[in-house]
Amino acid sequence: MRWSQTFIPTLKEDPTDADITSHRLMMRAGLMRKVTSGAYTYLPLGLLALRKAEQIVREEMNRAGAIEILMPSLQPEELWAESGRLTSFGPDLVKHVDRHGKTLIFGPTHEEVVTDLVRNHINSYKQLPINFYQIQTKFRDEVRPRFGVLRSKEFLMKDAYSFNRDEASLEESYRAMYDAYSRICERAGLPYVVVEADSGAIGGSVNHEFMVPCEVGEALIALCSCGYAANTERAATGPLPAESASAPRALSTVDTPGMATIKDVSAFLKITPSRLIKTLIYVADGKPVAALVRGDHDLNESKLRVHLSADTLELASPAVISEATGAPVGFAGPVGLDIPIVVDRAVAALAWGATGANKADAHLVNVVPGRDFTFTASADIHVATEGDLCPSCGKPFEIRRGIEMGHIFKLGAKYSKAMGAKFLDENGKEQTLIMGCYGIGINRIVAAMIETSFDDKGIIWKAGLAPFQVEIVALDLKDPDVKAAAEDLYKALTEKGIEVLFDDRDLSPGIKFNDADLIGMPLRVTVGKRSLKAGGVEVKARNSADSKVVPLASAAAEIAQAVVS
RNA sequence: CGGGGUGUAGCGCAGUCUGGUUAGCGCGCCUGCCUUGGGCGCAGGAGGCCGCCAGUUCGAAUCUGGCCACCCCGACCA
The missing domain is CATH 3.90.960.10 (YbaK/aminoacyl-tRNA synthetase-associated domain)
Structure with missing residues (x-):
């Protein structure tokens, strides 16, 4: 992609309404723009990163045996009445009354719709287990959208729903999702911890959150050196030693x-x-x-x-x-x-x-x-906090903040029972389906990565999510030799299937270097009169201060090698 | 929803307290020249319902009232 042919509006100054790093950098690096509170336009660079995240998630879901479908955002209110969540989800639901007076809900999640699908089309144990997923825009009337794309009213989510014949089968599906989520974090370059969590409005018993430890995270997590990790909303606390009663005084x-x-x-x-x-x-x-x-x-x-x-x-x-x-x-x-x-x-x-x-x-x-x-x-009825003891080993907790990136639940029969989703077992006996659901915030993957990988110059993309693997910064474009060398390299890398951003703008070096640091592609290749004189092109990784000159003849091969490794 | 804050050019801001010619500055943008390894230089230029509505006044970006939008803290929350 040529910079001159796409749209990457970088900003020299921080926008006033962005005060956390990821939001600030996503604006400054031209990844997105705000339309209204809690809703953003993704620009080319942001969209490429979002698609990378989406594709990682899709590949891991497919690998785990989940089946991709696409359900509508518009959902009939009656389904929510059936599950009983019309009231429990309450004011967070975005609703719309159509011209016939029928109320439609812009889906914040899809347990009802998928359970409706399954109760109509899954009848036999032979069809189980089955796990449907989709990657789709969700809507929530957030009380207070904030932190850019970390908490918005409209967001991209991957939601998966497993249907199982019994608890043992659910455990297998749950485990497969747990492992898939772990791989997703690793491929996206995210540091993460898995914690026990409270199930909130979704329901169910066992559930885990995939947290990215980070100062701006909204969740508090209790961590112990023994391995115990839980959201403080959920964390059990060990008993504190009773104070010794020294000569009690009168009330x-x-x-x-x-x-x-x-x-x-x-x-x-x-x-x-x-x-x-x-x-x-x-x-x-x-x-x-x-x-x-x-x-x-x-x-x-x-x-x-x-x-x-x-x-x-x-x-x-x-x-x-x-x-x-x-x-x-x-x-x-x-x-x-x-x-x-x-x-x-x-x-x-x-x-x-x-x-x-x-x-x-x-x-x-x-x-x-x-x-x-x-x-x-x-x-134990208080929220775990600093000073509390681990319920497992009795040592004091460490309390940290985290971004909730994914959440997986064992739902049991909560929805299938309320909505009558059943199947026949080998004995021809009717049984209620057991469910699990598994959500992951795609936008949060991107924002959390940026939030954990940057410096004072800008974003430092991890390869898994980087919009491009390589940026070619061409200086002295009016010099025919430089122009030819840059164009040839761009062509050669592109033909090797490498994602290259070619900064072909006729601007001063300072602007181009600063923009390159700001948008932060993993590898920067500088082509200019000076580099040619030194024998080729200069290759520098974003996360390192070192650079080296590579001869023109072997540049494409060497860069391709560096990208793959 | 409670508390606090901000709305002036695409972005960042001054001017508002103390009303008074044509509303300023930096960046960005356009034209020309110049320059090319870290946000160059010179010259010329375009761009504003001063958030909206009403009021006070000879006169309102500035004072008053109402409304709207956005941000922060809290409460809330897959």
Whole structure:
């Protein structure tokens, strides 16, 4: 591709609305442009990279035995009503009412559509297992799109859905996807960790996320040297050692006028937030329950829901809170409370703490769990954080940020049961299909790679995703010898099937070198009067400061060799 | 949805507080000359509903009100 014949609008300055590296560089290197919040136009260079990512994913899916199809973005609302997700997915759904008044959903995911396909056409165990996938644009009405293409309202996704006869078969499909995802990360040049994750709105039990560790990642992951790795939304925590109870003092009440937040109260009482016992009132399946966590911890609703075996769980309204505790929000406490009380194990481990007094403008101090209040259960119900211990080996976690690039789920019968997707087994007996689903964000592959491979000059492409393997920078194009040498090399490399970008623009060397660094192709070949005088062309890798002069006669072969290796 | 911020040429910004000729600067763009190994030089030029609507005023980029868009933090989240 000749630079003069394509469209690569590089920017000298950083755009004001991009402040993370990948977004900034994707704009500056001319990979894309924003159309509106959360929606981008991919320009030639960005599109080439996106297609590379897509092709890697496609090849690995095919290799893993998945079958490519293409489902529509437009989905009938009724299918979502059948699965029950019309409400659970809620406001994130992008909807459209057509001229007949029928509501269509712009698919954020395709469990319903694919399950509908399968229930109509898969009837026998002989057709199983089967795994359908597609690479398609998805829509989500994101509350806050951000970080360029890392969280957008419209994005390219590969979604695969396996249908299996039983758990053992699902395990095989799941394993095949797990391995495929690992290979995809490796081919794309992405550093990654696989973590246990929470399943959110998709459902199911076992699931893993493929994370690219990176400062701008939105997910927090707990890592342990023993190999345990989990999203902090999901990570179990090991029990903290109980504090030794040194001569407990008597419970007493302290006036705390207007102090309803952890920050206010801990400052006023001159104790650390970890000594405060935060009392949260929830409504589980219609009944109020108190959940106690340390002031420096966040309650993990998933853990609490699982512990309570509740179908629905939501934070109680102020009215319910004051009815249960007799106090306004901010002053709830466990002492004297007559609803079920679940304490986090970290709270149970406290020798003493401070809590709300169930009375406006008052807190209790020297509260001893078990002495001053009893509790229904003690469980791990807080979000894993710095200072927590690994549940597997007991050593402290390391907490890191990561970009969630892929997510694989064992769904079980969640959708097949709700939508009646069944098959007949060898005995002619009707069975419900078991499902798995496997998603990977194509745009995120590209952005995450850039986010983890750049320098102050620009992008440093890993070969797997690089739009071109080689950029020829031709200087002194008005010199016939230089022109001929550059053209010949371009032709020779192209004929060898190498992806070459030929910067044939008649611009000053500085601009061309800076652009070459910015767009960051793995190999740069400079052809100019000076290089010819030195005996040929200058070859330099983007990720190295060294360069060498290669004779014209062997240049094409040598460069081709370097690209392959 | 709560908090904060920004909208002036393709990009990056000044001007707004304190209203007053023709709205500036750098980069980019066009023409000519010059230059060719790290964002050259000289000369000439094009490009603006100053986010939108309404109001105040003799006069509004500037003051007032409403609206819209975008960004950041938080909440939320395959």
